[in-house]
């Protein structure tokens with residue numbers, strides 16, 4: 001579903017997704033974001049862990065297509081939370097996300113920084 005091309009959010013030129021700098025305006029298109037933080041609850045509709053992980057992957061794909069800035073994932077307190085933390089740790093290790101943390105004292109929600117630095121997300 002996701003195209004190999006997207007528009008540079010700075011100048012509007014159509015560029016390949018894997019390009020580093022926009023050839024027209026020199027902006028770093030891989031870091032561009034629409035600023036949105038997408039909230040999704042993947043743990044409170046009787047999901048099994050495997051269902052929740054499918055939803056997590058769909059969430060990442062949608063965020064990538066939209067170029068969202070971050071995710072706010074409602075994970076509850078059980079096995080789903082553990083599995084999501086494991087996945088986020090792996091993605092952080094591979095450099096696919098900027099960082100993640102529990103939302104304040106609410107350990108049932110996780111904040112994930114996709115493109116911006118983490119301080120920017122928490123403001």
Ligand SMILES: [Zn+2]
Pocket residue numbers: 008009010011012013022023024025026027
């Ligand atoms: Zn551009």
